[in-house]
Amino acid sequence: MQTIFALATARGKSGVAVIRISGPDAHQVATCLAGDLPRPGQFALRTLRDASELLLDEGLVLRFDAPRSFTGEDTVELQLHGSIAVIRAVERAIAETGLARVAEPGEFTRRALMNGNLDLAQVEGLSDLIAAETEAQRQQAQGLFSGRMRKFADRCRADLLRAAALIEATIDFADEEVPVDVSPEVGDLIGSVLGAIDEQISGFSGAERLRHGFEVAIIGQPNVGKSTLLNRIAGRDIAITSEIAGTTRDVLEVRVDLDGLPVTFLDTAGLRDSDDVIEKIGVARARERAAAADLRILLEDGVEPTHGFDPGVAIDFRYETKSDITGRGISAFTGEGIDRLLADVSAALADRVSDTAIASHERHRQAIMRARASLAEADLVFHAGIEGAEILALHLRDGARALDSLIGRMDVEAVLGEIFAQFCIGK
Amino acid sequence: MKQTPFDVIVIGGGHAGAEAAHASARAGARTTLVTMRADTIGVMSCNPAIGGLGKGHLVREIDAMGGIMGLAADRSGIQFRLLNRRKGPAVRGPRTQSDRALYKAAIQDLLGQQPNLTILVGEVADLILRDGRIEGVGLSDGSELRAGAVVLTTGTFLRGVIHIGDRKLEGGRMGDRPSNRLAQRLRDLDLPLGRLKTGTPPRLRSSSIAWDSLDMQAPDDDPMLFSYLSKAPTARQISCGITHTNARTHEIISGNLSRSAMYGGHIEGVGPRYCPSIEDKVVRFADKSSHQIFLEPEGLDSDVVYPNGISTSLPEDVQEAYVRSIVGLEQAEILQPGYAIEYDYVDPQRLTAELELPDLPGLFLAGQINGTTGYEEAAAQGLMAGLNAARRVLGHAPVILGRAEAYIGVLIDDLVTRGVTEPYRMFTSRAEYRLSLRADNADQRLTPKADTLGVIAEDRRVLFFQKMEALDRGRVLLSTKRFTPRDIAVTGIVINQDGQRRSGMEILAFPDVGVEHVDQLIPEFAALPDEVRTQLAIEATYKTYVDRQQRDADALRRDEDLIIPRTLAYAEIGGLSNELRGKLDRIRPGTLGQAGRIDGMTPAALALILTRIRHEDRRRA
Ligand SMILES: Cc1cc2nc3c(=O)[nH]c(=O)nc-3n(C[C@H](O)[C@H](O)[C@H](O)COP(=O)(O)OP(=O)(O)OC[C@H]3O[C@@H](n4cnc5c(N)ncnc54)[C@H](O)[C@@H]3O)c2cc1C
Numbered sequence A: 001m002q003t004i005f006a007l008a009t010a011r012g013k014s015g016v017a018v019i020r021i022s023g024p025d026a027h028q029v030a031t032c033l034a035g036d037l038p039r040p041g042q043f044a045l046r047t048l049r050d051a052s053e054l055l056l057d058e059g060l061v062l063r064f065d066a067p068r069s070f071t072g073e074d075t076v077e078l079q080l081h082g083s084i085a086v087i088r089a090v091e092r093a094i095a096e097t098g099l100a101r102v103a104e105p106g107e108f109t110r111r112a113l114m115n116g117n118l119d120l121a122q123v124e125g126l127s128d129l130i131a132a133e134t135e136a137q138r139q140q141a142q143g144l145f146s147g148r149m150r151k152f153a154d155r156c157r158a159d160l161l162r163a164a165a166l167i168e169a170t171i172d173f174a175d176e177e178v179p180v181d182v183s184p185e186v187g188d189l190i191g192s193v194l195g196a197i198d199e200q201i202s203g204f205s206g207a208e209r210l211r212h213g214f215e216v217a218i219i220g221q222p223n224v225g226k227s228t229l230l231n232r233i234a235g236r237d238i239a240i241t242s243e244i245a246g247t248t249r250d251v252l253e254v255r256v257d258l259d260g261l262p263v264t265f266l267d268t269a270g271l272r273d274s275d276d277v278i279e280k281i282g283v284a285r286a287r288e289r290a291a292a293a294d295l296r297i298l299l300e301d302g303v304e305p306t307h308g309f310d311p312g313v314a315i316d317f318r319y320e321t322k323s324d325i326t327g328r329g330i331s332a333f334t335g336e337g338i339d340r341l342l343a344d345v346s347a348a349l350a351d352r353v354s355d356t357a358i359a360s361h362e363r364h365r366q367a368i369m370r371a372r373a374s375l376a377e378a379d380l381v382f383h384a385g386i387e388g389a390e391i392l393a394l395h396l397r398d399g400a401r402a403l404d405s406l407i408g409r410m411d412v413e414a415v416l417g418e419i420f421a422q423f424c425i426g427k
Numbered sequence B: 001m002k003q004t005p006f007d008v009i010v011i012g013g014g015h016a017g018a019e020a021a022h023a024s025a026r027a028g029a030r031t032t033l034v035t036m037r038a039d040t041i042g043v044m045s046c047n048p049a050i051g052g053l054g055k056g057h058l059v060r061e062i063d064a065m066g067g068i069m070g071l072a073a074d075r076s077g078i079q080f081r082l083l084n085r086r087k088g089p090a091v092r093g094p095r096t097q098s099d100r101a102l103y104k105a106a107i108q109d110l111l112g113q114q115p116n117l118t119i120l121v122g123e124v125a126d127l128i129l130r131d132g133r134i135e136g137v138g139l140s141d142g143s144e145l146r147a148g149a150v151v152l153t154t155g156t157f158l159r160g161v162i163h164i165g166d167r168k169l170e171g172g173r174m175g176d177r178p179s180n181r182l183a184q185r186l187r188d189l190d191l192p193l194g195r196l197k198t199g200t201p202p203r204l205r206s207s208s209i210a211w212d213s214l215d216m217q218a219p220d221d222d223p224m225l226f227s228y229l230s231k232a233p234t235a236r237q238i239s240c241g242i243t244h245t246n247a248r249t250h251e252i253i254s255g256n257l258s259r260s261a262m263y264g265g266h267i268e269g270v271g272p273r274y275c276p277s278i279e280d281k282v283v284r285f286a287d288k289s290s291h292q293i294f295l296e297p298e299g300l301d302s303d304v305v306y307p308n309g310i311s312t313s314l315p316e317d318v319q320e321a322y323v324r325s326i327v328g329l330e331q332a333e334i335l336q337p338g339y340a341i342e343y344d345y346v347d348p349q350r351l352t353a354e355l356e357l358p359d360l361p362g363l364f365l366a367g368q369i370n371g372t373t374g375y376e377e378a379a380a381q382g383l384m385a386g387l388n389a390a391r392r393v394l395g396h397a398p399v400i401l402g403r404a405e406a407y408i409g410v411l412i413d414d415l416v417t418r419g420v421t422e423p424y425r426m427f428t429s430r431a432e433y434r435l436s437l438r439a440d441n442a443d444q445r446l447t448p449k450a451d452t453l454g455v456i457a458e459d460r461r462v463l464f465f466q467k468m469e470a471l472d473r474g475r476v477l478l479s480t481k482r483f484t485p486r487d488i489a490v491t492g493i494v495i496n497q498d499g500q501r502r503s504g505m506e507i508l509a510f511p512d513v514g515v516e517h518v519d520q521l522i523p524e525f526a527a528l529p530d531e532v533r534t535q536l537a538i539e540a541t542y543k544t545y546v547d548r549q550q551r552d553a554d555a556l557r558r559d560e561d562l563i564i565p566r567t568l569a570y571a572e573i574g575g576l577s578n579e580l581r582g583k584l585d586r587i588r589p590g591t592l593g594q595a596g597r598i599d600g601m602t603p604a605a606l607a608l609i610l611t612r613i614r615h616e617d618r619r620r621a
Helices: A026-034 A084-096 A107-114 A120-131 A135-145 A148-172 A183-212 A226-235 A277-292 A338-352 A362-384 A386-406 A413-421 B015-026 B055-064 B069-076 B100-113 B180-188 B247-255 B278-284 B316-324 B375-394 B407-418 B442-453 B458-480 B485-490 B504-508 B515-521 B530-561 B578-587 B592-596 B603-620
Strands: A003-007 A016-022 A043-049 A055-064 A075-081 A100-102 A214-220 A240-245 A252-258 A261-267 A295-301 A317-321 B008-011 B031-035 B049-051 B077-083 B093-098 B117-121 B124-130 B133-139 B144-146 B149-152 B161-164 B167-170 B193-200 B203-205 B215-217 B240-244 B292-297 B304-308 B334-336 B339-346 B363-365
Touching: A003 A026, A003 A084, A003 A107, A016 A026, A016 A084, A016 A107, A026 A043, A026 A055, A026 A075, A026 A084, A043 A084, A055 A084, A075 A084, A084 A100, A107 A120, A107 B603, A120 A135, A120 A148, A135 A148, A135 A183, A135 A261, A148 A183, A148 A362, A148 A386, A183 A338, A183 A362, A183 A386, A214 A226, A214 A277, A214 A338, A226 A252, A226 A261, A226 A338, A252 A338, A261 A338, A295 A338, A317 A338, A362 A386, A386 B530, B008 B015, B008 B133, B008 B375, B015 B031, B015 B100, B015 B117, B015 B149, B015 B375, B049 B055, B049 B069, B049 B375, B055 B069, B055 B093, B055 B375, B055 B407, B055 B442, B069 B077, B069 B093, B069 B100, B069 B375, B093 B100, B124 B180, B133 B149, B149 B375, B180 B193, B180 B339, B247 B278, B247 B316, B316 B334, B363 B375, B375 B407, B407 B592, B442 B458, B458 B504, B458 B530, B485 B515, B504 B515, B504 B530, B515 B530, B530 B592, B592 B603
Parallel strands: A003 A100, A214 A261, A214 A295, A295 A317, B008 B031, B008 B149, B031 B117, B149 B363
Antiparallel strands: A003 A016, A016 A075, A043 A055, A055 A075, A240 A252, A252 A261, B049 B093, B077 B093, B124 B133, B133 B144, B161 B167, B161 B339, B193 B339, B203 B304, B203 B334, B215 B240, B240 B292, B292 B304
């Protein structure tokens, strides 16, 4: 196994930059630069020089000894001044030792996985954590990273193991004195695992949306105040994380952190019948985006109400605008009622995010659905009677295997590449 | 140098040795079986029964490969019973009680008839090595025998110690000397030895039992035999008695626990959890006030009864007291006390999948010496070790059965990959491909293989291919013609009138549908032999599951095809944890598939091993 190194912080000017070196020669590489190293688990200030004694930087040297490091290998981290030139000089000096090479994307994490320091779901959690922008996303990612998936899988697995053991006992020890009627307990166990799995399935869509961010479409007829509202939301005391022009000229997006939830508000083209070809396309697109969004807010003009207007999509919230004129509803212009609108949206979205949801990646959903399919078959056989004991046992085994794959106990080589491609060097 | 009259020497005349010698001779090797006493060849050391759950599967497979255990069991069977008769066909296990004398006679007869095979009486005391290879054996009288391969099947004899209460005597089993010199020789060779124990109940005089007061268990009316060559039992079928321990029995045992060899601390070896002594049962399951005992006659003309369920290492006076507290045994006379036996075994993780000890090329190990228990487990290993020893000497490729192919494959893979922590016994739940590894289709799975190895006799061959032909005919009949729900309803099957046409195979897969229904639909099917029709019905029952499992089995086969060189330097593979590296070094898996089954193995570590193999391949190319 080769020793690898990479910049662990973002490239560019910063206060501090961290270079991580991991592998069997990590200590030797660092010794070449720093002269000597602190004791395991300790740090020390050192002057870093290259082979020709040229001064590179003065920085902190942190030493970790296998297996007590992120990767599970011998590791050294160098905290340098965050200068592009310093980083480049130190990287050059490390490469010149001939003992280490630049890490591939995700390679540190891959090694952590190989050495059993992380399981597959934890790796996904780490990736999410690095990508997290809001508090709710952070908590979700931390949950996954801290091993909640393993706990979930282990708990289900323990129940399935118990159920399988009871069934196998009636098969393999039929000639001995084992309880013949194990059905009540087996039924309970299968039921309880199915319940836990269903909880994950129903929580999945919310959790997955949380990971990617929610979309809230603002729709209505032209000139009801949609754009003003969007500007209001953007201009409020809410952090704007990005402002992207929509895929079409007519959809504008504003991404905000709403009480910790990542929410993108969409300002869509005004809905009306039109003969203009371009506008027609814009309206169709608006309906499409609105239909795909997590929530739809319909704005209606309080001053010139149109009765019997059909937006063509299902509506979650309806607000009358221009309260500055009518005294009813909200006003994007003065800001009246916007807090209430945001609170409504936030509450509705928060409702969709369950505290117990752990499954948040498509890979999780697939494994859990596989487990569910096996257990549903097990349940079916179970209710058909003990005659199918050997078939019941097969389904239980398949179910346990599907759960195993959640945390990567088997069959993961195929997904590994994909996961690691998402990682940036050094993270 | 002496001229070598033998290719293969088999040491031991137990179940492993008998099967090994017979297989080796069938495979064309000049074989000799060396054992301490010719009259004890084929002796059942413990219970007078063959088969059971998982074990019955093994016997059917041994038979399908041309072995002798099934034939001997059929010739000696006095109470055939198919276990799990009311459960699915995949988990039904044939079992019989055997007349000990008939069983032993059958084995000796079958060995005697086998060309290429001689029997030699003597105690092997030494293994002769040359250049690190096995070259023969030395007997205790000083003589030497040379051969290209040696199969060691000494069972419980290595440093065997018998315990009855605090009384200790050296012995391979009651009435036999232990094998101490050979055990010492193995120790000197630095083989990884461990200690296990097992036990046996006291034997009772039949005429001293009050049979009239007992429930009896009858044999099956339509017995399932072990051998594909057998048609019907030849010995008279008899019933056995059933009685139970009671509060008084348990009191006597609890009160004398400290006098038991097990509980008195005289035994260090580990015993099997699934075959507990009566002391264990009383202690570990204290809430149970009674345990069942089967009183099994040891033979048709024998006055000895084997009380199945009360094995013990208590002193004789306590044995007598608790036995006599049991209903029906108030006057029982003990003919031979129960005892526990401790013996050496060799860590099977050191063996290859051929059951060879790679540290001593040419030396094969089979049976209880590998940490198993049971006649069937011993015989299954004997068969494979015998075949592989012969093939080694004759320069043929090894035979290894896979986990998706046979219980025998599961057994050997478990042993060499996972090792043992207690005496290993087969269970159906150990086989992940249980639905396809059935007792009914052992011949279809294995006989073609045995045929290509050239180890089955002509009569078996003819019978087998006839049956295969009939099966094929049946399969065609069951898949070509399709029937409307209306056709089907006429036979009395309750079915939705959904307009869908179904094949005979699909109809047979319905619950509650039997061959008699399909007989009405397809007259040509009705004309097939019963055995063939039943077999096809079983196939139909499991078809969807077996098809689904096929993908797993194919993936497994791909991994099993990836050979790991025995010389692979695990120390040089970075990224492996020390624990895994240690296991890999000890087990030295032969294939990537086997490596994947090592306890604690991770996909990541497998990827590292694979990369390393590829790397070495490239370097060699
Ligand atoms: C007391 C006792 C209780 C048991 N209880 C159970 C039980 O409850 N359930 C169960 O499933 N199984 C039980 N068994 C185990 C079962 O008997 C064995 O698993 C099976 O017989 C092992 O077969 P084998 O061929 O390996 O060895 P064995 O049948 O033990 O045969 C060993 C053979 O090797 C020969 N031999 C040994 N040393 C030498 C030598 N140096 N030179 C030449 N020949 C030699 C012997 O003469 C003998 O023929 C018990 C065995 C004993 C002794």
